[in-house]
Amino acid sequence: MALQSDHNMGERMANLAGAPVRLLFTVLEPPLAALQRGLGIKRMPWIFLVPNLVFFGLFVIVPLFINFFYSLTGGTQLYPDDRPFVGTEQYGFLLDCQTYADPQTCREDRFWKAIYNTSIFIVFQVSFMVLFSLITALTLNREIRARGFFRAVFFFPVLLSPVVVALIWKWILLRDGILNAFLVSIGLDKVLFFVSPEWSMFWAVFVSIWAHMGFYTLILLAGLQAIPPDLYEAAEMDGTSKERVFWRITLPLLWPNMLVVIVLALIKGVQVFDEVFVLTGGGPGTATQFIVQYIYNTGFTNQVQNFGLASAASVALGVALFILTMAQLAVTRRKDDV
Amino acid sequence: MSDATAMPTRTVRGLLNGRRGRNGRIHWTDVFTYLYLAFGIFLMFGPVIWLTMSSFKTSSALLEFPPTFLPLGQIEVQVEGYDKPLPLFEATLEDGTVKQLAQVRRIGIISQMIDPANPSEKYKVPINQRAEVREFRMAWDNYRDPLERFDFTRYLYNSVVVTVVATLVTLLINSMAAYGLAIYEFRGRGAIMMFVIGTLMIPITIILVPVYLVVTSMGMINSLWAVILPGAATPTGVFLLRQYMLTIPKDLIEAARMDRASEWAIYWKVVLPLAMPAIAVLAIFSIMWRWNDFLWPLIVLNRSEVYTLQVGLNAFQGELDVQWHYILAMTVVTLIPVTLVFAFLQKFITTGIASSGMK
Known part of the structure; x- marks a missing residue:
């Protein structure tokens, strides 16, 4: 395992953390030893599990159920006791559309615009991310000088x-940024990128690929390096053409990693928020507003905090993520079989 | 290249694995490869270098178009008979000669100038006939002002507290859970593992409202605990540590039990030291997660005194009158720790990702 080679580093960090941590563990020893005498060794694993399970329960499992309950209630109060039960009204409101293809015809057009934007974003972001990660991984897998350095370069963002x-x-x-200075210097006009919906979407996709590409490149590179060299040698003996080697050996053997990358990128893409929110603020208008921003705005920043509607939209997002995660599990299982 | 001749099989493998040229010759694909890599350096580092350069420019220099690459400041000269240093210009005089002159005052579109070497002689120069004389100068005020006048030290402090405390809590409870799941055989272990993996599927983005409710009813809104606690138990952390602890020989634990060590003592004196490499990986990840966290702090921290750096930066850039010279400087401050982590632990992180597939 790669981790083992870094054992010294781990040891050094342990020394750094040092004394206060050791003190904490020593102080905790007598009560836990007493607990062990009282409960017996058979029940000790539960003692170790309890803190983590409490956190999971409190901040993940319980909220998951409350979320569902919220989506069935109305009003603007935060505490569930004060919220009237409205059944599936929130969902009905979200889903009330004349034609689903056109967000303008929906009662909650912001929600559908967000879904529409997110879909466009995912299609371009995921496909170009996979493409560029693959090209970069293939490049890094060649016999180049300073591979570690170049790998780090792409990983930095x-x-x-x-x-x-x-x-x-x-x-x-x-407007007066360096890119516009470049455009002017080659004889073009300045472009007001954040005033144009198309440019805003383009940069949202571009910046998010720029920021995350290194991660996916790393996964693909690991996959490329795991392909046994004998296969290439055998192909060489048979005089197989180089293009054929790529399509018949490299790509099929890399395919499980590619699937993992695609599904992971999809899962992250559906939840896109941070970079684009700071970059464009969702604008111009609602041109780059995505589902998470819709939930955030509806539940937390709008004048009327509509927790019920935000929860209903969260449930919808959750369903999408659940499907994607199931796809991921299926994909990783197949990868293990290979 | 000695190995180039040693391996005849390189030609086909060369397409993907190596250089195509044989015997040290350079093939066009090699050129293309290095061009691509050079472009990669430019694209990945360029924006960060540009940010850093810009952060040392004065607010007036930032407004310039087209921008200069280096931060420049106008030279000022001390001239006899004037209390304040005067800005230096290169002026084109009526007869076409170019001279370096200091500006005394400006009236409308005419600037009154003098020769620093000969202060008694005065010139009147139209302002479009003069250009600033500048030198490389870093505007450290961009860094000093936000740290002194604004709340940035406060944000910095908050970010450090959140990162450190959250990472310690995460390491403690996750390593305990991993120990429980790795060392013992007990009824319900499989179910708990499924449960842990299941929580992987529930990112904070889909439970924002109810977690906000939980945090509010615990009275933690606008306190750093609201940021620290909800993400402390991480399924990836438990999973990573458990897989590593499984490799620890059971004999060691049995031997410790023979010596009458309590289970808690075995946990922290035997297993934790051996699992240090995995714990270090989790620590690095946790530090990065927490330092960079944005959406959740944005929701639960609504008062400026509890802002973390990320939320503070966002609030600053959202103001009507955007003070870019301060924002750029503070952005650089924010990326310093991450860049240090990158510089020293880059190899550690990349092997960590390659072996665990987590981010």
């Missing part, structure tokens, strides 16, 4: 916070 990423690009794309 992954670590940046979404706010930082957005501000970096906002600064480049401003």
Whole structure:
């Protein structure tokens, strides 16, 4: 395992954390030893599990059920006791459309605009992300000098916070920013990127690919390096053409990793919010407003905090994510079988 | 290249694995590869370098179009008979000669100038006939002002507290849970594992409202605990640590039990030290998650004194009169810790992702 080689590093970090941690563990020892005497060793695993399970329960499982309950209630109160039960009214409101293809005809057009925007975003973001990650991984897998360095170069933006990423690009794309200076210098006109819906969507997609590509490149690179070299050698003996090797050996063997990348990118794409929110604020108008921003606006920033509607939209998002995650599980299972 | 001749099989593997050229010759695909990589460096680092350069420019220099690459400041000269230093210009005089002159005052479109070497002689120059004389200068005020006048030290402090406390809590409870799931065989273990993996499927984005309710009813709104606690138990963390602890030989634990060590002592004296590499990976991830966290803090932190850096930056850039010279500087401050982590632990993180597939 790769982790083992970094054992020294782990040891150094442990020494760094050092004394206060050791003190905490020592102080906790007598009560836990007493607990062990009282309960018996058979029940000890539960003692170790309890803190984590309490957190999971309190902040994930219970909320999941409350979420569903919220989506069936109305009013503007936060506490469930004060909220009147309205049945499926919220869902009815969300789904009330004359034609689903056109958000304008829906009663809650912002919700449908958000779904529409998110779909467009996902289609472009995921396909170009996979394409560029694949090209980059293939490039990095060649026998190049300083591979570690170049791998790190493409990975660097992954670590940046979404706010930082957005501000970096906002600064480049401003009216008097450096990109417009470049356009002017080659004889073109300035473009007001954040005034045009198309450009805003383009940059939303571009910036999000820029920020996350390194992560997916890493997964694909790991997959490429796991392909046994003998296969290439055998193909060489048979005199197989290089293009054929790519389509018949590399791509099929990389396919499980590709699927993982596609599904992971889809799961992240459906939840897009941070970078684009800071970059465009959802604008111009609602041109780059996505589902998570719709939930955020409906539940937390609008004048009337409509928790019920926000919850109903969350449930819809949850269903989409559930389907995608099931797809992911199916994909990873197949990967293990190979 | 000695290995180039040693391996005849390189030609086909060369398409994807290596250089195509044989015997040290360079094939066009090699050129293309390095061009692509060079473009990669430009695209990935360029924007960050541009941000850093810009952050050292004065607010007036930032308004300039087209922008200069380096931060420049106008040179000022001390001239005899004037209390304040005067800005230096390169002026084109009526007879066509170009001279470096200091501006005394400006009246409308005419600027009154003098020669610093010979202060008694005065010139009148139209303002479009003069250009600033500038030198490389970093505007450190961009960094000093927000830290002194605004709440940025406060945000910085909040971010550090959230990151450190949350990471410690995460490591403690996740390693305990992982220990329970890795070392013991007990009824319900499979169910708990399924439960842990199941929570992976429930990101905070789909339970924003109810978690907000839980946090509110616990009285934690506008306190840092509201940011720290909800994400403390991470399924990825439990899973990663458990898989690692499974590799620890059971004999070690049995031997410790023979020596009458309590289970708690085995946990922190035997298993935790051995699991340190995995814990270090989780620690690095947790630090990055927490430092970069945005949506949830944005929802639960509504008062400026509890803002984290990310929320503070966002509030700052959303103001009507955007003060870019401060924003850029603070953005640089925000990315410093992450860049340090990157510089020193990059290899560690990339192997961590490659072996666990998590981000």
